[in-house]
Amino acid sequence: MSPDRPLGVFDSGVGGLSVLAELRRALPGEDFLYLADTAHVPYGARTDEDIRDLTARAVAALHARGAKGVVVACNTASAFSLTHLRERYGSGEGPFPVIGLVPAVKPAVAATRSGVVGVLATPGTLRGSLLQDVIRQWAEPAGVRVLTAVSADLVPLVESGRAESDEARAVLREVLTPLRDAGADQLVLGCTHYPFLAGSVRAEFGETFALVDSGAAVARHTRNVLCGAGLLREGGAGGSVTYLVTGDPERARPVITTLVGGAGQNTQVMQVST
Structure with a gap:
């Protein structure tokens, strides 16, 4: 080769x-x-x-x-x-x-000050064992609470060029507000589409979350x-x-x-x- x-x-x-x-x-x-x-x-x-x-x-x-x-x-x-x-x-x-x-749970766990980490995932990633494996490996021994948010709407929005649209912001507002209210200070972007939503996340939540991807x-x-x-x-x-x-x-x-x-x-x- x-x-x-x-x-x-x-x-x-x-x-x-x-x-x-x-x-x-x-x-x-x-x-x-x-x-x-x-x-x-x-x-x-x-x-x-x-x-x-x-x-x-x-x-x-x-x-x-x-x-x-x-x-x-x-x-x-x-x-x-x-x-x-x-x-x-x-x-x-x-x-x-x-x-x-591999979902970037390890660096999020190392960086959290609140002890609460959020993971924004797709239904498939949430259903698979890989995310749960890294949570057991890195978050549980450190006593860090991991909360997940899931949406089937975000990937199609990025695919259609609407990552910074009002619709994208509305979806993010709905799925991430519970994580904010629970004290999450790190947000693992559990899909490679999601870094393109960073502007919309910032527009809705400011610096509430440190965004972490792999x-x-x-x-x-x-x-x-x-x-x-x-x-x-x-x-x-x-x-x-x-x-x-x-x-x-x-x-x-x-x-x-x-x-x-x-x-x-x-x-x-x-x-x-x-």
Whole structure:
């Protein structure tokens, strides 16, 4: 496997662009293939089997296009699919690394002063065992109370370019007010779409919550994994991104362009099947 091959990044939609931004900062020499399964987003309300199948198909598509590894930049897909993917492709740090996300409960627990941490999650992430595992590992021994808030409406709002709309603020106000009233001072963003809602959270709640996500941590971990596998590309031009979607590329293009900060640019988005 050549280090010059691109690194795959997968999400159910455009939320993984928040992780891609961190990966590009940590790995400036890498080229990336970003695949958004926009034909099937959101994943949160889908069955466990459906999530695993869609994720496996997407990772297989990236593998077939020459990716040297994949970052599953989707909390719901990570919660249900990582074990199955690693059984298929080998160890998470093997010849085709499969790297996933873990909800950022650990840093939130370390930072809280009130002893109450909130987690904003999708229905799928809340249903999976991964979140409960990290709560048991990090919050319970520290005596920190973890409260969860869930909404099926937020991902579609980000996907449609309405992350800072009045509608998004209304949903956030409804689901996060109980966390504020309970004293939460840390808010774990348990979906890669949710960092794009930071402006709306601030507009509604000011500095009530410190917002915590796993993007920077997964980028550091990815660098370590690639280095350990002899797959890190440090020289050369690098830095390119190919955007792939399973749905309508014309519909996805303006949202992707806005979220990657490319206003006024003609972002190239291609449709693929998985």
